[in-house]
Amino acid sequence: MPVSYPVPNWRALRAEDLPALSRVAEIVHPGFPEDDAVFAERLALAPDWCLALASENLLMGYVLSHPWHDGAPPRLNSLIGALPSPPSAAYIHDLALLPETRGGGHGQTIVNRLISQAKSRGLAAMALVAVSGSVPFWERQGFRALPPDPILASYGPDARLMRLALAC
Numbered sequence: 001m002p003v004s005y006p007v008p009n010w011r012a013l014r015a016e017d018l019p020a021l022s023r024v025a026e027i028v029h030p031g032f033p034e035d036d037a038v039f040a041e042r043l044a045l046a047p048d049w050c051l052a053l054a055s056e057n058l059l060m061g062y063v064l065s066h067p068w069h070d071g072a073p074p075r076l077n078s079l080i081g082a083l084p085s086p087p088s089a090a091y092i093h094d095l096a097l098l099p100e101t102r103g104g105g106h107g108q109t110i111v112n113r114l115i116s117q118a119k120s121r122g123l124a125a126m127a128l129v130a131v132s133g134s135v136p137f138w139e140r141q142g143f144r145a146l147p148p149d150p151i152l153a154s155y156g157p158d159a160r161l162m163r164l165a166l167a168c
Contacts, residue, residue: 008055008101010110013043013062017052020059028096031156032131034077041079042066042093049090049117053097053106061097063110065090070125073161076154090118092128111141119166126164129155138162 013021022036043050046066053061066080067087074080074093092114097106118126129152130138135145143162152159 006055008053008058008060008106010051010053010106010113012047013050013052013064015040015043017054017059017062018043021052021062024059024062024096024098025094027098029094029132032076034094038077038079039064045080045083049114051110051113053101053110060101061095061106063095063114064093065114066093067091067121067123068127070127070163072149072151073127073129075151076129087123089125089127090114090121090123092126095128107137108141115164115166123166125166128162130160130162131155131158133158135160135162 018036018039021039025034025039042064049065049067051063052059067083068074068089068091069084069087070089073091092111095107095110115126126143128138128143130143130145139145139162141164143164145160145162149161152161
């Protein structure tokens with residue numbers, strides 16, 4: 001019999017969520033390991049851009065994002081040190097949902113929330129690196145793939161830099 005969980009909701013990511021976030025990342029992105037320090041840095045630099053999909057105290061997904069520049073993404077598993085000032089885009093570092101949460105609209109809900117947040121802050125675009133066959137999901141959200149870039153090598157052979165222009 002399948003396990004039933006209360007309906008998860010998006011909320012602010014907290015520092016105490018980071019161990020559970022690492023476990024979700026290992027399940028969802030086993031081919032793209034990142035150090036816990038990367039997750040902690042993104043949360044410290046941009047707490048209002050980092051959210052958890054949680055059901056009671058069970059973390060079922062997360063999104064790490066932050067203001068950035070409209071250009072090359074950070075390398076995989078790298079610290080960025082500081083955010084650009086002023087930023088020109090929002091960068092979605094990672095959106096990870098446990099398999100049992102997929103298909104419930106949680107991904108679209110959080111992407112729409114981030115788009116609204118980026119527009120309200122006057123950012124011109126959003127960007128991300130799509131991996132593991134996720135390009136169709138991001139295209140449904142309005143993102144378009146950009147030409148291949150050598151900086152994506154650390155993300156794997158099917159990685160695609162994707163961008164969404166925002167009309168503020």
